[in-house]
Amino acid sequence: MTGIPAAIRADFARARRLEWWTLGWMSTVIVTMALTMGASQAMRSALIEDFLSLVPAVTWLIAARFEARPPTRKYPFGFVRVQSLAFLVSAVTLALVGALVLVESASTLIQAEHPTVAPVTIFGHDVWLGWLMIAALAYSIIPPVILGRKKQPVARRLCDKVLHTDALMQKADWQTGLAGILGIVGIAFGLWWADSAAALFIALSILRDGVANIRTAAAELLDGAPRELAGSKIADDAGRLADRLVERWPGARVRLRESGRYIFAVVEGVEPPTAAPPNEALMGDDPEWRLGELAFEPRSGAEASSTPRR
Amino acid sequence: MRSPPLLSVVVGLALAGCSGLPRDPAGTSDRVAERGVIRLGDVEGAAPEPAAERALSRLAAATGARIERVPGHGEELLEGLQEGEYDLVYGRFADDSPWAEAVHLGRPLGDPVGASSSQRAPRFAFRHGENGWIAAVEEAAR
Numbered sequence: 001m002t003g004i005p006a007a008i009r010a011d012f013a014r015a016r017r018l019e020w021w022t023l024g025w026m027s028t029v030i031v032t033m034a035l036t037m038g039a040s041q042a043m044r045s046a047l048i049e050d051f052l053s054l055v056p057a058v059t060w061l062i063a064a065r066f067e068a069r070p071p072t073r074k075y076p077f078g079f080v081r082v083q084s085l086a087f088l089v090s091a092v093t094l095a096l097v098g099a100l101v102l103v104e105s106a107s108t109l110i111q112a113e114h115p116t117v118a119p120v121t122i123f124g125h126d127v128w129l130g131w132l133m134i135a136a137l138a139y140s141i142i143p144p145v146i147l148g149r150k151k152q153p154v155a156r157r158l159c160d161k162v163l164h165t166d167a168l169m170q171k172a173d174w175q176t177g178l179a180g181i182l183g184i185v186g187i188a189f190g191l192w193w194a195d196s197a198a199a200l201f202i203a204l205s206i207l208r209d210g211v212a213n214i215r216t217a218a219a220e221l222l223d224g225a226p227r228e229l230a231g232s233k234i235a236d237d238a239g240r241l242a243d244r245l246v247e248r249w250p251g252a253r254v255r256l257r258e259s260g261r262y263i264f265a266v267v268e269g270v271e272p273p274t275a276a277p278p279n280e281a282l283m284g285d286d287p288e289w290r291l292g293e294l295a296f297e298p299r300s301g302a303e304a305s306s307t308p309r310r
Numbered sequence: 311m312r313s314p315p316l317l318s319v320v321v322g323l324a325l326a327g328c329s330g331l332p333r334d335p336a337g338t339s340d341r342v343a344e345r346g347v348i349r350l351g352d353v354e355g356a357a358p359e360p361a362a363e364r365a366l367s368r369l370a371a372a373t374g375a376r377i378e379r380v381p382g383h384g385e386e387l388l389e390g391l392q393e394g395e396y397d398l399v400y401g402r403f404a405d406d407s408p409w410a411e412a413v414h415l416g417r418p419l420g421d422p423v424g425a426s427s428s429q430r431a432p433r434f435a436f437r438h439g440e441n442g443w444i445a446a447v448e449e450a451a452r
Contacts, residue, residue, distance in 0.1 A: 114335050114439020116414040119448050126449055128332055128441070190333030192439050 005264035005289035056166035081258030095210025101203035262292025351387035353401030365451035
């Protein structure tokens with residue numbers, strides 16, 4: 001398998017554009033946040049999260065450079081699986097962001113630290129920095145809301161789990177931004193715990209998304225059956241493909257795994273056909289490009305197919 | 311896209327109440343107004359700074375409270391500040407002072423000459439989080 005299937009080339013280009021837009025827009029967010037919040041310790045960790053939130057976009061772009069390359073002598077199976085690796089990296093980063101926010105906000109709550117937000121002088125006027133922070137956070141919400149929403153349908157069409165994780169990262173971004181605004185409004189009203197409580201709440205949902213994705217990424221690297229884009233269930237199109245394969249070769253043992261965005265199928269214990277049926281026939285109404293490889297393995301003795309050789 | 315409307319409500323509410331905000335979680339401003347006294351921890355040996363005196367008299371006028379000076383040693387006063395024994399501590403502190411974590415150090419008073427972060431400058435120290443009080447004192451110190 002070489003190159004990106006023609007059916008998804010337009011979406012693939014679109015995803016690439018979206019990821020570059022993400023890097024560009026989120027950089028402006030990072031600069032805005034650094035200008036308003038650079039001084040305080042609590043906000044420094046917010047900056048670290050912002051940097052981490054770029055990781056899925058960067059890994060997507062790196063993986064995209066490799067994915068379409070033809071196999072080489074050192075990589076005889078090609079590079080489609082680089083997506084699975086990028087997925088694990090993105091999922092771990094998402095979980096890390098959740099864990100960071102969780103630890104930060106929990107420790108602030110436990111130690112009962114009262115956050116100080118002092119006035120700053122702008123053009124000769126004293127302005128409470130909190131109002132500027134709210135303005136910066138309000139800006140920081142807009143790009144991720146738009147980018148995340150644009151990415152989701154593309155990720156579905158591309159069966160792209162990295163892009164989907166990236167969309168979740170944008171969800172994490174705008175949710176922490178909103179929590180930050182609520183927190184600073186709380187501080188303005190003298191509720192020192194508001195900031196951390198809001199962040200703690202959001203952190204739990206980010207961490208849950210991250211851990212769920214790590215599980216799916218691990219399943220992919222362990223040659224688990226293809227999973228849904230969002231969730232731990234086996235993907236619907238994989239189930240239908242398995243049914244059609246069994247229907248075509250009754251008595252065969254069919255095993256499916258996921259390599260990047262593709263399904264690799266192994267049919268065991270039947271006489272391999274001289275020419276494999278076209279993907280369209282096997283995938284039915286599902287996108288035919290999803291089937292990346294169909295392999296046949298002979299049955300070598302009754303037990304051999306079910307007992308792994310060491 | 312349900313966040314922008316919610317956002318404008320939040321920001322609108324915040325701006326509407328702008329005058330009395332930010333408030334103090336430990337209520338320093340309220341206590342000062344109630345008692346009519348500002349308890350100032352005065353670090354012994356800190357050279358009097360005209361800008362500090364001017365700031366204190368403006369603060370007294372703005373709050374209608376009188377200044378009660380308590381001379382003492384730096385650490386004792388700053389610990390007392392953390393406990394809420396004092397509303398304000400005046401002394402010479404550097405930006406990179408180890409105390410900068412435990413208390414909030416206000417802006418340097420007077421004309422900071424070639425201020426480096428390790429240079430001690432006359433300034434007020436505040437209990438963390440008393441954002442309304444900090445804003446009021448900084449306003450008087452402008």
